[in-house]
Amino acid sequence: MSNVTAAIVRRVGILILLLVCCGALADSTVYAQASEQTKEYIPINELPPAEQLPAARLLVAAYSFVLVAVFLYVVSVARRLTAVQREVERLEADVKRTGRA
Amino acid sequence: MPKWFLPAAVVCALMFAATPIVIAYAPFESTMGLVFKIFFYHMPSAWMFLLGGIVCGVASVRYLISSDARHDRTAWAAAELTVLFGLLTLVTGPLWARKAWGTWWVWDVRVTASLVSWMIAVAYLLLRRYGGPGSEKLAAGLALFGMANVPFIYISVNYWRTIHPATSVVPTLPVSMGGPLWFCVASFFLLFVLLFKMRVRLEEQRARLDAVYLSLDE
Numbered sequence: 001m002s003n004v005t006a007a008i009v010r011r012v013g014i015l016i017l018l019l020v021c022c023g024a025l026a027d028s029t030v031y032a033q034a035s036e037q038t039k040e041y042i043p044i045n046e047l048p049p050a051e052q053l054p055a056a057r058l059l060v061a062a063y064s065f066v067l068v069a070v071f072l073y074v075v076s077v078a079r080r081l082t083a084v085q086r087e088v089e090r091l092e093a094d095v096k097r098t099g100r101a
Numbered sequence: 102m103p104k105w106f107l108p109a110a111v112v113c114a115l116m117f118a119a120t121p122i123v124i125a126y127a128p129f130e131s132t133m134g135l136v137f138k139i140f141f142y143h144m145p146s147a148w149m150f151l152l153g154g155i156v157c158g159v160a161s162v163r164y165l166i167s168s169d170a171r172h173d174r175t176a177w178a179a180a181e182l183t184v185l186f187g188l189l190t191l192v193t194g195p196l197w198a199r200k201a202w203g204t205w206w207v208w209d210v211r212v213t214a215s216l217v218s219w220m221i222a223v224a225y226l227l228l229r230r231y232g233g234p235g236s237e238k239l240a241a242g243l244a245l246f247g248m249a250n251v252p253f254i255y256i257s258v259n260y261w262r263t264i265h266p267a268t269s270v271v272p273t274l275p276v277s278m279g280g281p282l283w284f285c286v287a288s289f290f291l292l293f294v295l296l297f298k299m300r301v302r303l304e305e306q307r308a309r310l311d312a313v314y315l316s317l318d319e
Contacts, residue, residue, distance in 0.1 A: 005231050012227065016220065055136035055200050062139045062193040063121070066146065069192075070292065073185050077299045084306040091313040 102302060110295055116288040120281075127281040136200040139193055141281055144271070145289035146189035147215070151251045152293060153183030154218055157225070158248020161241035173237050174304035176244055178297055180225045183247070186293070187219035202264055209263040214254045221247040 120141070130137035157179035164172035194212065195205040206212065221243060228240045258265045274282060 009227065009231060016223075055134060058136055058196045058200055059138055062196040063142060065192050065196075066142050066189050067117070069185065069189060073296065074299075077296070077303060081299065081303045081306060084303060084310055088306060088310050088313060091310070091317070095313065095317065 102298070106295065106298060109291065113288065113291045113295055116284070116291065120285055120288055123281045123284050127278050130278075133201045136197055139197040141285045143190060143193040143197055144282065145286045146186050146193060148286065149289050149293045150183060150186040150190045150215070150219070151254065152290075153179050153186055154222065154247045154251045156297070157183055157222070157244045158251075161244035161248075165238065165241050170308065173241070174301060174308065176241060177229055177304055178300035180222050180229075180240075180244065180247075181300055182293060182296055183222040184219065184226060185296070186289075187215070187222060190215060191219060207264065209265055210257040210261040211254055211263060211265045214250055214257055218247055218250040218254060221250065 124138050124141045127138070127141070129135060130140075157176045160172045160176035160179060163169070164176060198207070199205050225240050225243050225247065228236050228243065232239060255268065257263070258267050271279075271282070
């Protein structure tokens with residue numbers, strides 16, 4: 001494995017480790033909050049704006065992410081496919097021109 | 102590309118354009134309200150994620166038995182789709198959970214097993230990309246673990262304590278919710294087939310390129 005490859009693999013590994021650690025931390029915080037006893041009910045419109053969590057924003061985010069990710073993947077596969085097909089055609093033309101089978 | 106590819110791609114694009122309209126007609130779920138509508142993209146993504154894992158695993162088994170490179174190419178294409186649809190599932194799930202459960206993430210059995218399965222698919226791709234010669238068989242072995250995880254992910258909610266809905270939710274959906282859901286499942290399935298066809302075609306062209314280079318070397 002080259003140095004560049006090893007560096008990429010190392011960074012991906014560190015990223016995954018960080019994601020897992022962040023998830024574990026967030027989860028333990030939620031359990032700590034959930035275990036607290038409810039002392040009063042608060043109407044949702046009296047919550048601070050940051051805690052009201054409008055569902056529309058989450059819904060739009062979810063749909064947008066799906067559509068953008070699929071679009072980017074289609075573009076990525078199409079570009080790779082075009083590049084490989086061009087390379088194949090160029091090489092096959094070279095083979096024909098030079099008469100090598 | 103086969104003749105059916107372009108018409109199928111047009112149909113798929115039209116179906117995806119229609120999904121927001123179809124979903125808008127579905128009623129809100131009683132406790133979750135508007136955010137419930139993420140379900141119509143989340144669940145089909147999750148099913149395609151599991152389908153990708155199964156296709157990759159079956160193709161890997163066939164490759165390990167026959168050493169036929171066609172099965173290896175199929176497995177590689179399916180692994181990439183497993184990563185794509187897994188990512189869609191693992192992103193749309195927390196966006197839904199934040200409102201429905203009050204948290205972005207829980208380490209419940211289905212979520213954790215899905216993350217593990219997704220990481221196995223990522224590991225498969227990294228192995229194929231950087232593993233060098235001989236990594237095909239090793240990756241095929243890895244794909245078996247991914248496939249073994251699929252039934253576990255599906256049935257886990259029925260056997261472990263979790264806040265994930267049980268598998269009984271989908272069969273008991275009323276027509277007003279089930280109709281839009283199955284329309285979305287059909288759209289995602291068609292998308293999966295088209296992407297899979299494109300991705301397999303890419304591997305076939307790469308194999309053709311290798312063959313041309315080999316013929317030049319000889």
